Structure formats: C-alpha cells, structure tokens
Amino acid sequence: MNSSKCRLSAAWLSLMTLTAIGYTAAAKSPSAAMLPTLVALSAAAAKFSLVAWVFMDLRRVSRWWSLGLGILLALILGMVALFQWGAFSG
Amino acid sequence: MLPDHQSTKRLPKAALPLEPPGGVLVWLVVALELLTFAAGIGVFLHAKGTHPGEFAAGAQGLDQPLALANTLLLLTGGWFMGMAVAAISQNRGLAGARWLGLAIVAGIGFLGLKGVEWAGKIGAGASFGGDHFYTIYFALTGFHFAHVAAAVVILTYLRHAVLRGRYTAADYFDIESGGIFWHMCDLIWLLLYPVIYLI
Numbered sequence: 001m002n003s004s005k006c007r008l009s010a011a012w013l014s015l016m017t018l019t020a021i022g023y024t025a026a027a028k029s030p031s032a033a034m035l036p037t038l039v040a041l042s043a044a045a046a047k048f049s050l051v052a053w054v055f056m057d058l059r060r061v062s063r064w065w066s067l068g069l070g071i072l073l074a075l076i077l078g079m080v081a082l083f084q085w086g087a088f089s090g
Numbered sequence: 091m092l093p094d095h096q097s098t099k100r101l102p103k104a105a106l107p108l109e110p111p112g113g114v115l116v117w118l119v120v121a122l123e124l125l126t127f128a129a130g131i132g133v134f135l136h137a138k139g140t141h142p143g144e145f146a147a148g149a150q151g152l153d154q155p156l157a158l159a160n161t162l163l164l165l166t167g168g169w170f171m172g173m174a175v176a177a178i179s180q181n182r183g184l185a186g187a188r189w190l191g192l193a194i195v196a197g198i199g200f201l202g203l204k205g206v207e208w209a210g211k212i213g214a215g216a217s218f219g220g221d222h223f224y225t226i227y228f229a230l231t232g233f234h235f236a237h238v239a240a241a242v243v244i245l246t247y248l249r250h251a252v253l254r255g256r257y258t259a260a261d262y263f264d265i266e267s268g269g270i271f272w273h274m275c276d277l278i279w280l281l282l283y284p285v286i287y288l289i
Contacts, residue, residue: 004176037288040284041289047165052277055172056269068121076131084135086139
C-alpha cells in the first residue's frame with residue numbers, strides 16, 4: 001500500500017474511532033451534561049480537522065487555507081459552546 | 091496542481107502552492123455553505139433556549155443508532171472519495187472509477203437511511219411547521235440531504251467521465267473539485283450531528 005492510501009486509511013480509522021467516542025459519551029450521560037458535550041464537540045473538531053487536512057488535502061497547500069478554515073471552525077464551535085454554556089448556567 | 095498526493099513531502103512550508111485542491115471557486119462555495127449552516131445551527135440553538143420543552147421532547151424522539159450509522163456511512167464515503175482522487179492522480183483510472191462507485195453507493199445509502207429516519211418521524215406525527223424542533227430539524231437535515239444528493243449526481247457524472255478516459259494524472263482538476271464538494275458534505279454533517287443528535 002502506498003503512503004497516500006495509508007494516510008487516507010489511517011484518517012478513516014481515526015474518524016470511526018472519534019465518532020464512536022462522541023456517541024458513547026453522549027449516550028451514557030444525560031442531555032446537556034458538561035463533560036459529554038465537551039467530548040462530543042472536541043471529537044467533532046478533531047474529525048473536521050482530519051477531513052480537511054487529509055481527505056481535502058489542505059496539508060499540501062499554503063497554510064493560509066488551513067488557518068482560514070480553522071478560524072471558521074472555531075467561530076462555529078465557539079458559538080455552539082456559548083449557547084450550551086448559557087444552558088448550563090441557566 | 092501538483093502531480094500526485096506525495097509530491098510536497100520535501101517542500102519547505104514557504105514553497106507550498108497557494109492554490110487549494112480543486113481550485114479557489116469550490117473553496118468559496120465551502121466557506122459560504124459552512125457560514126449558511128452556521129446560521130442554521132445558531133437558529134437551532136437559539137430556539138432550543140427559548141423552547142426547551144419542545145427540544146427535549148424532540149431529542150427524545152430522535153433515532154440515535156440510525157444517526158450514528160449515517161455518520162459512519164458518510165465518513166466512509168469520504169474515505170472512498172479520497173482513495174478515488176489518489177488513484178486517478180496516479181493514472182489508475184479503473185481503480186479510481188471503482189472507488190468513485192463505492193462513494194456513490196455510500197452517498198445513496200446515506201440518503202436512504204435519512205429517508206427511513208424522516209419516514210419514522212413523519213409516521214410518529216412530526217412535520218415541518220409542526221413545532222420549533224422539528225421545523226428546524228427538517229430544514230437543516232433537508233438542506234444537507236440536498237447537498238449530498240447533488241454530490242451523488244456530480245460523482246456519477248465524474249465516474250462516467252473517468253471510465254471514458256477523460257482524466258489522467260496530468261489532468262484531474264474536476265475530480266479534485268468534485269471531491270472537495272463531497273467532503274464539504276462531510277464537514278457540514280460533522281457540525282450538524284453533535285448539535286442535533288448528541289448535545
């Protein structure tokens with residue numbers, strides 16, 4: 001197997017594992033609990049980054065593209081966390 | 091465009107090309123779609139805060155294992171798409187067409203499972219416009235469904251072109267662009283899935 005196949009397959013395995021972790025954390029805890037929410041959002045951020053870096057091949061172009069997408073991801077997940085934090089504090 | 095997926099291995103970071111895979115235009119689409127879905131997610135979370143009862147009841151009715159299966163299926167489709175681009179970039183058109191076929195099957199599987207999920211909800215009395223939760227749920231998942239359906243059509247067209255020998259290691263720009271559109275569906279779902287189903 002060549003290196004691009006290995007890289008893509010390793011990313012896919014990581015994506016499956018992260019999905020299982022996020023699902024298990026959320027399924028075993030009550031809705032809106034802090035820890036499973038953090039686990040689910042962290043898993044989502046890691047999966048988003050893996051898809052962009054490996055599947056969409058951002059690793060082979062200027063880092064400005066990764067930075068731009070990373071800022072977009074941070075804004076979206078920051079918004080989600082702020083709404084959830086509001087729910088927690090309420 | 092670089093000839094294959096390993097060609098930047100020894101390049102210093104400053105020498106990395108500025109043009110993204112698939113071209114700037116498709117990345118503009120990615121950014122705009124992510125912003126559009128971000129607005130939708132914001133609406134969902136705001137409504138969740140203002141109508142907690144409806145959202146708690148709605149979340150109870152969601153089919154978690156089906157959503158998990160759909161997530162795994164879509165991400166597996168992303169892997170197939172990546173393998174297709176890698177194969178075509180190495181002049182292995184038949185292998186590329188085979189991987190594209192698998193990605194198309196994964197996409198159709200995602201659409202089918204989403205249809206099963208919606209049928210279950212509609213059968214249980216949920217509807218678009220029924221309550222806040224299901225109105226936004228159907229809007230967000232329906233809009234994403236439309237994107238995956240469009241990606242399946244694009245991949246089907248590209249697969250036919252690959253089988254006709256249209257793309258080679260020297261020219262597979264359209265395959266990369268189609269792949270970026272496909273992976274954009276992954277990115278959007280990776281944001282929708284935890285917000286709607288997990289948290």
